[in-house]
Amino acid sequence: AVTLATSKNKTIWLDIRGNHDNFDVPHIHHEQNYFKELSSQGSQGNLGSYLKIVEHNGVRLGFLAVDSTLKPGPRRPFNFVGALNRAELDHLSKLAKKSEAEADATVWFGHYPTSTIVSPQPGLRSVMNSGLIYLCGHLHNLHGMAFRMVARHKSGLREAELTDWKDNRFYRIMAFDNGVLSFKDVDYDQTPWPVVLVTWPPRSDNMAGDREPLYKLISSTHVRMLVYSQNKIMSVHISIDGSQKMECQTLNEKLYTVKWNPAMFSRGLHKMLIYVEDDFGDTRVEEHYFSLDGTQIKVPFIGQFVLLVDLIAFFQFAFAALVFVCVVPLTLCRVSFPLPVIGKSFQLISSISLFYYPLVLSPLYLTFGPWFIGEVLSNSIGIVFCWGTFVYGSYLPTATTWLYGTYHLITAHLPILIALTINLNTRFSDANTSGPKYPVYSFIKRNGPMILIVVKQAWLVYAFYLAYGIWAVILGPFRTGYLIMSILLWTLACNMDDKLILMYGERKYEKRF
16 A cells, blocks of 8 residues: 655555455455455545546646456465456556646556566556556565565666565655655664655665656755654764765754755765764664766665566466476486486386376376366356466466466476385385395385375365365366375385386386387
């Protein structure tokens, strides 16, 4: 949600639905859509994308909300990405034109990063490319891997994902100063008070010269900043590049200014230190990097990658590549094609048809066959494929399946293949060795990995039962089918006659099908 503090006694709340608001919601007017009654904008009738133009101090800003939740909204886990159809994209395009005509600038915001939204051509990024910025959330901090996700697209549009408040206690403050947008993400647990946002000059990594009047910086007369604190602020000083401290002045104890000579800082990157002292005598020092010639500090790579790449296409490629890895090497080993490193290990299992065909056909099946049939919505049966879902009379491009399929092949199929290979190769080695044998060690080596895999598979089947009901278990090749296949192949590997294993092992370099 975006909160606009327009005056001391009036706050405007601009909220928009995310995937957690949309779990198991058949349509926006359904009784399970709590957003329509328990949100600020939903209770005003804004149940989808909308435009709110706010005027303050003679400046008109258009805040354009993007509702890209799936419609209908399935249960989790296949409700992770967003999607826009042609009508929704056209509606957003009309709102964007309206904002351009009536507002000085447009701030876009929504739940999903653009990298996780499916949309028809020309795409959402193209529709919003004239905006100041697109604000989003959803990805939190990637489980601690990226606390700052900010990027600038080829069109010039900035995109900034914000870590959540619920678990990580992050929030963002923004200000619009003479046509220039400044923002700062604050970790409340680390920096409760005071909070400092320098609005002039802006941070070097947040600037967008193609849509902001940055040329005004070189002729400006004052540094400006906003300072918020629960305690009374006694003084604010700044120092640039180690120079002597300069005291800031204020009229309202929020906006602080100090005269400066920007010509002294016209080249390169500069470091400003802000010293804030409160009535308890505590002093906090904030850093602010700026430049007047476009020099920028580096933005974390992971955050940029996640926002700039098409994650859906990325996981489509990853899924296809993993299917290739699961199928092709095993097939090449079966025809005795020499493969380095893995060829010798997979030669035995690939030569036994009862193992080869299930292990090759099962990942191929995931590319075209239904994964399961179950209650994708409460009291509504749906059918899920890797490329989409049919439910409630609608087709949903549930691109989460590409991510889930990638995860499945990495954590389920490949471990099964490796564990069965270890089992069979260990049995062949034991049967072919006349020296001392270690039955306990051999048993653990042959069966330990498969025990862990089967237990995990059983837990995943139970998780599918909780998510999509009993039919997803009965008619679920994706989870139940893999569990049954794992148990059968494990049983076969344990009970196959030693003479048969020796026969295949001794002939393993012969070409056959």
